[in-house]
Amino acid sequence: MSAPHGAEGSGEVAEDLGGGRKRTGRRPGVTLSRHAILQAARSRFAEHGYAGASVRAIANDAGVDAALIHHFFLSKEGLFAASIHDALHPEAVVEAVLGGKGVRGTGERLVRTFLALWEGETTARQMRSILRSAASHEAAARILREFITQEVLVPIARTTGRTHPDVRASLAASQLVGLAMTRYIVEIGPLATLPQDDVVACVAPTLQRYLTGALPAPFDA
Amino acid sequence: MSAPHGAEGSGEVAEDLGGGRKRTGRRPGVTLSRHAILQAARSRFAEHGYAGASVRAIANDAGVDAALIHHFFLSKEGLFAASIHDALHPEAVVEAVLGGKGVRGTGERLVRTFLALWEGETTARQMRSILRSAASHEAAARILREFITQEVLVPIARTTGRTHPDVRASLAASQLVGLAMTRYIVEIGPLATLPQDDVVACVAPTLQRYLTGALPAPFDA
DNA sequence: TCCACAATTCAACGACAACTCAATTAAAAC
DNA sequence: GTTTTAATTGAGTTGTCGTTGAATTGTGGA
Known part of the structure; x- marks a missing residue:
């Protein structure tokens, strides 16, 4: 089973300003979010299946806004495809x-x-x-x-x-x-x-x- | 695969008054709705799994208001349990x-x-x-x-x-x-x-x- | 330096989720 | 015949879904 801290732990770039809010705009340094999203997606899809895993929950696990998922992967379908891409060689x-x-x-x-x-x-x-x-x-x-x-x-x-x-x-x-x-x-x-x-x-x-x-x-x- | 008319075909008790609306209140004669709901539920769960099947879609297939499902089975869980009950003897x-x-x-x-x-x-x-x-x-x-x-x-x-x-x-x-x-x-x-x-x-x-x-x-x- | 672009969040949309409550109608029990 | 109980819908609650568009902030090339 996955450790209690779950699939987060990579997206700690965004310091939050009071009330859970995060600063808008691009973050300095290299971008880790795409990878964090993929990891969170794999966990969620693995545990709850396609229908049971929600984009918002995945975004939350990845420490990221849900809209970013659509920016990177266009749709939930696209995210799913990417998440299992090259699972099988x-x-x-x-x-x-x-x-x-x-x-x-x-x-x-x-x-x-x-x-x-x-x-x-x-x-x-x-x-x-x-x-x-x-x-x-x-x-x-x-x-x-x-x-x-x-x-x-x-x-x-x-x-x-x-x-x-x-x-x-x-x-x-x-x-x-x-x-x-x-x-x-x-x-x-x-x-x-x-x-x-x-x-x-x-x-x-x-x-x-x-x-x-x-x-x-x-x-x- | 299921015939195009689907899981309906049993719940034709309720004549509809203009605009798809159905008369409220109990219907005369014997009650078929519970059985119709169960059949529709089996089809939906069989095709889309638990998460992918919605109570509303099942109610629609059964030609019945969604609230009636909760009246009979209390919850979606209850409906699921009933739908696979005595599948396995x-x-x-x-x-x-x-x-x-x-x-x-x-x-x-x-x-x-x-x-x-x-x-x-x-x-x-x-x-x-x-x-x-x-x-x-x-x-x-x-x-x-x-x-x-x-x-x-x-x-x-x-x-x-x-x-x-x-x-x-x-x-x-x-x-x-x-x-x-x-x-x-x-x-x-x-x-x-x-x-x-x-x-x-x-x-x-x-x-x-x-x-x-x-x-x-x-x-x- | 300026400008195109990529990354990121916010706020919201419309659809739909499961579920509740009250009202209405019929059947069953008395 | 009256009362109680069951079936049924309408209207609504509350919440979540996938998705979108605009706004903001950083990066990289000209």
Whole structure:
């Protein structure tokens, strides 16, 4: 969970004059507000989803007027897009998973790489934002859908040289998305508390089977 | 998807006097509004999640004044709770899955029963409501969490007589939740379009392994 | 030095949020 | 038939939403 001081702590440029009022006009020195806004947005979107996070609350967290958000990002949509921009580096993920080490450890490397995204401070917030928002915000759902299908799983499945790479890819996606939902969002039972290595050990065989194992009758019969 | 005339169609009791206005006071005959509200609420919550669905929009869909919702359900929270109430009948699910037919087909029966919930008109809306809202609304997340862990998966895992039933249960939950997310919410790739039987054939072995197979080293070594 | 521009806040807009209260009409209980 | 209770809307409260335009203050280039 985030520390009690929250996402503020970067925007302490503006000294306030009595009554919470801040001096208008540009501040001296380098500008930090844009970055502060992005960080606050990631936290809010990660905790409350797209609809539940308000521009004003984000601005407040960032220690900034709400209008500044529109100055930088034009709209709430724009802020959301920017806040999850480059959360997902497909090349990096694909590289980490394939890594030239042959096909046998693919399942394990896939879970491990995926879980790592959920442990890093910044990437975890972005992942939470995407998943939480994807459940009810179409733009987020589209981002998630296209990223998963086009940029990570299809390449992975294709390089394994098996049949029906798209089916294999979506099956693997279902297990990974479900893992994220149950471990990090809904926080179900032992899955939410098990050490990372145990989770990897349990789930990796499933992914390995989806990616390189035999598919049931309707497919390869 | 829902028909264009939407969730109305039941509340046609109130004839309107000119200008969209409706006569005040109680309507003659039996009262259908409560039911109409619940149906409209299920649709709205299913499509937009808790935060994205407004009481006014639901009232509008139901052809009813917004105040009537508060009269019946006291608050939006109350409406939400009522709208997903008895969506999940644990006994029925457990019965359908265990069904006295021994342990070998448990995985398959579990997926099949789960998918059936997502195909029925009413239950699908309730499932969508719960999952969409659970992603960002704590009350929904709690409902989902407790239902999954306490009322379905633990009993199922316990009756299989294997070690670590809670770990097995949460692993199975992760696959099922992920399946619902990818097939019905985010609609990823082939999973969203595959016929039900194919999905069952692909996923059942995973559940069977989680529930009755060998767990990896950290658990049974 | 002057000028274009970027950063920043204030004040407000119109829309809509959840919710309340009183009035009106019908059903149910007596 | 009278009284109580339930259903229903209208009008309104209070608050928040995303967004805008003008005003102010700093930065950087000519």
